[in-house]
Amino acid sequence: MSVPESGLAAAVAELTAELAAMRSDRARRRLVDLATGVLVSQLRIPPAEAGDHLTRLAASTGLGVPDMAADIVNGAAGAPSAAPGVPATSTGPPPAEARRMRRGVAAVLSNDTAADAAASLLEGSLRALGVRAVFLWRRTGTDCLELAGQAGAGPQEAEHWHWVPPEGEGPLHRALRSVAPVWLPAGTPPERGERLPGPAPEAARALVPLVRDGAVTGLALAVWPGPAELTEEIRRTVPALCAPTAYVLDAEAPVSAVPPLVTALLDVLDRPGAVLGADGAVAHLNPAALRALGGASRVGRPAAQVFPHTHAELLALAGRAAATTAPQVADRLPADGERRPLMRDVRVVPLGQGRAVALWRTSEDRGPLLTRALGRLERLASFEDDLAGGGSRWSEHAYAVFGLRPGDPPVPLRSLAPLLHPEDVPELQELLTTLAESHEGGQALVRVVRGDGGVRHVRIAAEPVLGGGAATGVVGVFQDVSAQHHTEVALNATFDQLSAVQRDAVLRNRLVLRLQHAIVPEAPTLETVPGLQVAARYRPAVEEDRVGGDWYDVQTLPGGKALVTVGDIAGHGIASATSMIALRGALRGLAFAERAPGRLMAWLNEVTLHTSSQPTATALAALFDRADHSLRWTSAGHPPPLLLRNGRARFLTGPHNVLLGALPGAAYEEATVQLRPGDTLLLYTDGFVERRHTGLDESLEAFRRAAELLGPGPPDEQADRLMTGVIGDTDDDTSLVVVRVA
Numbered sequence: 001m002s003v004p005e006s007g008l009a010a011a012v013a014e015l016t017a018e019l020a021a022m023r024s025d026r027a028r029r030r031l032v033d034l035a036t037g038v039l040v041s042q043l044r045i046p047p048a049e050a051g052d053h054l055t056r057l058a059a060s061t062g063l064g065v066p067d068m069a070a071d072i073v074n075g076a077a078g079a080p081s082a083a084p085g086v087p088a089t090s091t092g093p094p095p096a097e098a099r100r101m102r103r104g105v106a107a108v109l110s111n112d113t114a115a116d117a118a119a120s121l122l123e124g125s126l127r128a129l130g131v132r133a134v135f136l137w138r139r140t141g142t143d144c145l146e147l148a149g150q151a152g153a154g155p156q157e158a159e160h161w162h163w164v165p166p167e168g169e170g171p172l173h174r175a176l177r178s179v180a181p182v183w184l185p186a187g188t189p190p191e192r193g194e195r196l197p198g199p200a201p202e203a204a205r206a207l208v209p210l211v212r213d214g215a216v217t218g219l220a221l222a223v224w225p226g227p228a229e230l231t232e233e234i235r236r237t238v239p240a241l242c243a244p245t246a247y248v249l250d251a252e253a254p255v256s257a258v259p260p261l262v263t264a265l266l267d268v269l270d271r272p273g274a275v276l277g278a279d280g281a282v283a284h285l286n287p288a289a290l291r292a293l294g295g296a297s298r299v300g301r302p303a304a305q306v307f308p309h310t311h312a313e314l315l316a317l318a319g320r321a322a323a324t325t326a327p328q329v330a331d332r333l334p335a336d337g338e339r340r341p342l343m344r345d346v347r348v349v350p351l352g353q354g355r356a357v358a359l360w361r362t363s364e365d366r367g368p369l370l371t372r373a374l375g376r377l378e379r380l381a382s383f384e385d386d387l388a389g390g391g392s393r394w395s396e397h398a399y400a401v402f403g404l405r406p407g408d409p410p411v412p413l414r415s416l417a418p419l420l421h422p423e424d425v426p427e428l429q430e431l432l433t434t435l436a437e438s439h440e441g442g443q444a445l446v447r448v449v450r451g452d453g454g455v456r457h458v459r460i461a462a463e464p465v466l467g468g469g470a471a472t473g474v475v476g477v478f479q480d481v482s483a484q485h486h487t488e489v490a491l492n493a494t495f496d497q498l499s500a501v502q503r504d505a506v507l508r509n510r511l512v513l514r515l516q517h518a519i520v521p522e523a524p525t526l527e528t529v530p531g532l533q534v535a536a537r538y539r540p541a542v543e544e545d546r547v548g549g550d551w552y553d554v555q556t557l558p559g560g561k562a563l564v565t566v567g568d569i570a571g572h573g574i575a576s577a578t579s580m581i582a583l584r585g586a587l588r589g590l591a592f593a594e595r596a597p598g599r600l601m602a603w604l605n606e607v608t609l610h611t612s613s614q615p616t617a618t619a620l621a622a623l624f625d626r627a628d629h630s631l632r633w634t635s636a637g638h639p640p641p642l643l644l645r646n647g648r649a650r651f652l653t654g655p656h657n658v659l660l661g662a663l664p665g666a667a668y669e670e671a672t673v674q675l676r677p678g679d680t681l682l683l684y685t686d687g688f689v690e691r692r693h694t695g696l697d698e699s700l701e702a703f704r705r706a707a708e709l710l711g712p713g714p715p716d717e718q719a720d721r722l723m724t725g726v727i728g729d730t731d732d733d734t735s736l737v738v739v740r741v742a
Helices: 005-043 047-061 065-077 095-109 114-124 155-160 171-178 232-242 245-251 260-267 287-292 311-324 369-375 396-402 422-436 482-519 574-593 597-609 696-708 715-724
Strands: 133-139 145-151 182-184 205-212 215-223 273-276 282-285 328-333 343-352 355-361 380-386 392-394 442-449 455-467 470-480 532-539 550-556 562-569 617-625 630-636 642-645 648-651 671-674 680-684 734-741
Touching: 005 047, 005 065, 005 095, 047 065, 065 095, 114 133, 114 145, 114 245, 133 245, 145 171, 145 215, 171 182, 171 205, 171 215, 205 232, 205 245, 215 232, 215 245, 260 273, 260 282, 273 287, 273 311, 311 328, 311 343, 311 355, 380 396, 392 396, 396 455, 396 470, 422 442, 422 455, 422 470, 455 482, 532 550, 532 715, 550 574, 550 734, 562 574, 562 680, 562 734, 574 597, 574 617, 597 617, 597 630, 617 680, 642 696, 648 696, 680 715, 715 734
Parallel strands: none
Antiparallel strands: 133 145, 133 215, 182 205, 205 215, 273 282, 273 355, 328 343, 343 355, 380 392, 380 470, 442 455, 455 470, 532 734, 550 562, 562 617, 617 630, 630 671, 642 648, 642 680, 680 734
């Protein structure tokens, strides 16, 4: 049964996303491991303690663990760092840029092959700079350039630039000898008539020699879609990100150079083939060999690892071929008759310089190709009917399909009716009519009633054999599709159940979403708070099923003070929304005890720990006293408030407390700030500032600049302007509270 194109595309997209996530996690772990090692060396503490210290540093600075790890590694390497306690230098790129570069370097070094490194380099870093394609060449001992990996280019272009000899003295080899990067903002000069990979001659390019141990071992090429301004940041970032690929190229260097003509010939063969180096390692495997060995690339490994059961005899044949300069032949390997052969019809051809090409087959059956192909498919059997002579021939699998013994005479297609369920005999007759009268092939799905009482669902596909304008025979296959049939029935029933469950889930999701919007409306009418002007805005997530856990609240307490709160439950979905409703309601009730914000947050932490879904959350509570214009506030891992005073904006600094629901008995320290008439305070959730490809520091700085550009105006107007120009792009829900001292 064929896979629908939509299903195949979805499967490919899902696997691609899973692979990207695995690569990202591997790069993150590599960077964290490096930072942990630096802390072990600098602080002289055990690795486990260093890992905990890294996590605490990240929480205390408001950075993610990967960003904190990047700062630590950069600090150890003498690069800029924005993290407290991490050494910084006065030269080089800004800390945020250095952090991005370190993450990109870790992503490249986490790959095992040049092809994967090229993909990580492009998708993880260079595409954000406008780069369209990346090429990585390995420098051979004869000064040729062999394409080891590429991303963003088509297969024809990659094949064209797979092997670049040095005789051309083109821009690639000039860059190779220059050792310094070569920048071509407008591509190659047209008067030279030189070619480089890329969509057009005028497309911008950067050629970066790859150096390891003081020697140029390869070349990287970054290609833009057209002319581009190659800024100072680009000229600083691209070489730094490309440099680690030299280590991937070196690690993947072939055991011995294989002439391109040999690999090209091997790759078009439908039988397995391998190139054995003079040192006993495998220098090349063609696609058929990769399939025979399970699909994993083992180039560069010793033959004993690639061919564990046959390597001794295979290398002996290669040795004799090299010594005699004549092909060597073996009927089977292993040669002894006690073990099942793994290789048949083995041919070993000398290649020169101690190398050899090995060709073999893996199938024991030397019969017709059709029979061999059918034998690979389960529950599939062939038949041939001679209409003139009346005879019939079945393959051995056909007897099991009909419940007959191998010694029983085969039954011609036209005589199968007694073996079928009576209701399916018309299907067989229609197929016979199509074969005999229309001289066309066809198929039928019938039920076979076997002698043991069992019923099998069998698909019959047949073609007429024509001679002299008449059908002289019939050939075809029987396929037992009982398991498939039963599976389809079960899947249909399961699909009906899933559809009902999905409808219920959608209904529940919509109800919770409506409840959330009722509690946290997009543009609420807030209660009047003496001494303050307050406006709040809420933007739900882009996708309806990503119902989130944002909340905000403004309430006047009996003593005349005002409590402003904002929070965000981790995750999305019904559980997050219901947890948000529970915590918001709990905090609103606890607030009437008129205790300090730190005490309220400690109580709310205990409520979170005893909530059924056991969520974690960030929150910020600020208590305003209009008598002296003081503001006492505390935060549970929440982004800091932004104070706008006289057209200048700054983030308030306060203690770094743990998230809600993280630790029982946690204490929450407070900070106090004296507000002035006309001051504006901005409280928000992380969805307001977070961006997919930007660090948190840069996002907060962009938010600060946007606040300074607001100018005078009522809080409602300022809230609308900020939400219209909101800088977050993660499609998460977003909350904003604007508080002005009257």
